[in-house]
Amino acid sequence: MKKILILYAxxxxNTEEIACLMRTYINPKEFEVTRKNIELDNMDLNFLLNYDGILFGTYTYDDGDLPFETAVFCDSLENVDLSGKVIGVFGSGDAAYSQFCEAVDLMKEKFRHMNATVIDHTVKVDLFPNLLEDLTSIKKLTDQFLKTLSNSITTELFKIKK
Ligand SMILES: Cc1cc2nc3c(=O)[nH]c(=O)nc-3n(C[C@H](O)[C@H](O)[C@H](O)COP(=O)(O)O)c2cc1C
Incomplete structure (x- = not known):
């Protein structure tokens, strides 16, 4: 069974609520799912290698920037080989800011540069996910992520291949 991590700041x-919704769209009989917050006191990110796919969520802060915990996470990613991982990115922001949900795009680019297989569709929710278009977007990312993940090789096979 493939392993999925839903990790978020x-x-x-609000971003946590998106993560919770995503989890409800994943069949636990088909995938093993773990949902967790970024933990600032444990930035050894090698545990990410235990998962086949990661759904990564972040809110946006300070004029279109990464919030502190996502920035620390990002710096710690430098030593982790994410090639072959399937990754989807989501987040909440506030449409009153000109750089709405910019952190989602920044993280998408970051994962792309790490040679992960990044799902093109991203979820950007204005504050709390309560509109039909929010739910449609969240379902779309989850479905595309699961489809790509199903067609990818597992972490165990990937280790042997390397
Ligand atoms: C100081 C501050 C700066 C913010 N800057 C942005 C921003 O540049 N772009 C954006 O889309 N949202 C911005 N936000 C809004 C948050 O991203 C938004 O409230 C989000 O829903 C918080 O998500 P969370 O509940 O998961 O923490 C900012 C919020 C604060 C308090």
Whole structure:
């Protein structure tokens, strides 16, 4: 069974709510799913290698920038080989800011540069996910992620191949 990690930074719970919704769209009989917050006290990110796919969520802060915990996570990623991992990116922002959900795009680019297989569609929610278009977008990312993941080789096979 392929393993999925839903990992996110959320200060007031909006991004966490997207993560919770995503989990409901994944059949636990088909995939092993873990959902967790970024933990600033443990930035050894080698545990990411235990997962075949990662759904990564972040809110946006300070005029289109990464929030602190996502920035620390990003720096710690330098030593981790994410090639072959399937990754989807989502987040919450506030449409009142000109650089709406910019952190989602920044993380998408970051994962792309690490040779991960990044799903093109991203989820950008204005604050809390309560509109039909939010749910449609979240379902779309989850479905595309699961489809790509199903067609990828498993982490175990990937280790042997390397
Ligand atoms: C100081 C500050 C700066 C922010 N800057 C942005 C921004 O540049 N772009 C954006 O889309 N949202 C911005 N936001 C809004 C948050 O991203 C938004 O409230 C989001 O829903 C928080 O997600 P969370 O509940 O998962 O923490 C900012 C919020 C604060 C408090």
């Amino acid at each position: 959320s200060s007031t719970g």
